[in-house]
Amino acid sequence: MDGGAGRPSARTWLDRMARGTCSARELVADVLARVDAADARVHAVVHRDDAAVLAAAERADAARRSGDRRPLLGLPVSIKDVLDVDGWPTTAGSLARRGHVADRDATVVARLRAAGAIPLLKTNVPELSSSFETDNLLHGRSDHPLDRSRTPGGSSGGEGALLGADATIVGIGTDGGGSIRVPSHYCGTVGLRPTTGRTPETGLWPPTRAAGTMDFTCVGPMARHVEDLTLLLPVIAGADGVDPYAVDAPLAEPPALGGRALRVAWYAGHPDAPAPTPGTVVAVHAAVAALADAGHEVEEIAPPRVGGEHTATTLFFAAAGADGGAGMREAVAAAGGRHHPQFQALLDGAAGAPTVTAGAYLALQEQVFAFRARMRALAAEHDVLLSPVASGPAPRHGEAPAGVPADAYLRYEAFEFCHLNAVAGLPAASVPAVTEEGLPVGVQIAAAAFREDLVLAVAALLERELGGFRLNRRLATAGDAPL
Template identity: 40%
Template sequence: MDEINYASAKTIAQAIRDKEISAVEVVEAHLQRIDEVNPKLNAVVHLAADRALFEAREADDATARGESKGPLHGVPMTVKDSHDAEGLVSTGGTKGRENFVPDRDATTVARMRAAGAIVLGKTNTPELTLAFETDNLIYGRTNNPYGLDRTPGGSSGGAGAIIASGGSPLDLGTDTGGSVRVPAGFCGIAGLKPTSGRVPRTGHIISHSLGATDALTTVGPMARYVEDLILAYPIIAGPDGEDPAIVPMPVDDPANIDLKSLRVAWFTDVGDVTSTAEIASATQSAADALTDAGVSLTEDMPSAILRTTGTSLLTADGGAGVRRILDKAGTTEMHPWVGRFVEGTDPLPVGEYSALLEEIDAFRSNMLGFMENYDAILLPVRPFPAPPHGKSMTPEFSPGNTFTSSFNTTGWPGAVVRAGTSPEGLPIGVQLIARPWHEDVSLALAAVVESALGGWQIPPI
């Protein structure tokens, strides 16, 4: 059973095609694993077992006829609860949608299902995805499988926890300030934040067409293995005719990357925000792995990253945008983490808002200037491993946010992979950030680090 639960989605798909295992057996194994670990994790908040088994039987019937829906035929997955999923309660973590059942899938969910994936259920998220921990007023808190007293990160924390534990090989996360990358790092799995404008957000709790903040949020795959990011990412990329920000750019294959031609800058600290010794050591190990593969490494940091202001856009309107989302959901009740966006914040005067936009444009320009000399950047996901519950949003830990949020402001792609372990047994993740539209570079570099350092490890849960 463990062999199925810890296999990659790519391996599962091939085994189903080769009739070495049935889709029903695969789905049953994952449902059993969820049943075993979820009481401790609270990662899966809505289970669709009967529907998943029905679809698995349909997949097996199709296989018997020599038919296949696509590259994920019969492969189970979970879906972050911020995405709409037809026929399944889809709350976005907010009380106003506690019983909301959409009549259509989010674009990315629909694309995964059209490729043959079978949705097992929904995974927990903080309210409106607006926190680096995973807790809300409907389902409560999600725990980290490597230490139940630690956060799995947020906002895709339910996804990170259940994937790491073998309950699902794939999930769809979202990233506005690090919400794919932080849970991937804290839970020791792989994750991809695509370039802004690459993947439609239609059907997500925070959707598209949000003005200046629109570029911050993107949808990306999460998995135990980099090869599954490479498998899933092209499935969800590309325009859907609804999200106006999505650009029809080609999706390039990481297998075609010449590693010896790449130049990578790397660093472990951002100004006064210094990484712990184990984080610095893991990042050094990742740098060494890339060097051994022929990549050119230079210890260098873009000075612009010392002041990144993109996430200031989230509060620049005094919380009006968040209030509109809550009003649309039909609630005024909110988690305290959401309250910080709407309570005690005043809208910026027009002149200050204009200056903020100019500062953000200057930041993006300066970062692009830095990348004239490099193809990618290697840095930690956070300067510390997963903190205890309730600590991520405190002054002690929040300065680490710039390690991820800077690249939401630029809109650049980044892949995360495990590169080490803390003395407490907690995973340590690193990011491989590339130039816009070069997810192939991020993924190729992440695959090197994964191969050299081992990547995901079975948690003690």
């Protein structure tokens, strides 16, 4: 064990490099060694080039000696394998992309490089990022860092697994319906889905903007410490002139919370989701109590609902599958029909859905926008919204999430809590709160659009009061002393 709290934050490493007590090369070499040990258990790495990464670290050290003071100089950052890194493959877990090599960086990767960061490696995803179980025919299955019989979640499951194993320092994931928040919740780490439009998806494969979900997908930071989410977000945020949904919007620093009482609305269950596990309810109650004890105003509210024939989950998937799966089939045509069984079932289900006319699709979008407006109005009445991330902790591989019938593995209503904020386009973070049967359980913090500062401020308070990544490390069975 390494003392409970785990390895230092990215901010601490950057300070050490700035003071000259650690070089970028030493840091990168140490992280790569930790990845070697961790990946033997979690199987989360799909591409790495150690020689190139170490050479980049040596260049960072030389740049620092010459006076370079870029904010992320020498910091290794892992990248989800749906975002382009120049000269590296981007496979999204599909045999259709075997042999593909990117010829430029995704916008967020380019921004990280410009700030001095070093892309470290690529991490595993479900085929086409389309599952909460990270497994595919190209790279295989990733495992939970604390229990190999369980999933680290998805679709940013490789990122969650390596962070949860205390191997990597920070990473970049994507979140459409919960793909940052669920792995963070399962693996005892922290992750932020930014506001819709806060970050560009340029260089993401497959691109989503011309698909049925249009602006749902967000690129966001994942880490072990909340302060590192705050460190990365300003670097990757802002319009790039390519992604039509990415905008420049003010991004405030998380405020000190002693100045005024926040208005906190919370709910621990949802009529459109399975009954949460006892630990999930305890997690929300613990977060509410911590905020109340800190002097904030807490109010239990009725869980927000879409209404009509849809839940947030069914609305999300209705939009995603409005073309009957034609876009997904085109994207993976080169795989020649060789797909992971779960992804094949998704394709088959989409193909078997009724044909959606243009008018029906526009009516569907009207429902999306109407719910988004109502959810944003609710968020505007409060400073933050507190809820579960999912109905329970990480399930075993191939098993349905907590509360979902065993024969209904492909049903996603256990993630209704995530889909509510995704469809609404709100910023939302997951932070560890308690443990249940030897597994971490997180809580979800959301706020009004473009108020990531409030999300991160509350996440930092809960991390401090409830334990944060220390909960994960107390559950872990192995670890090394810091460098």
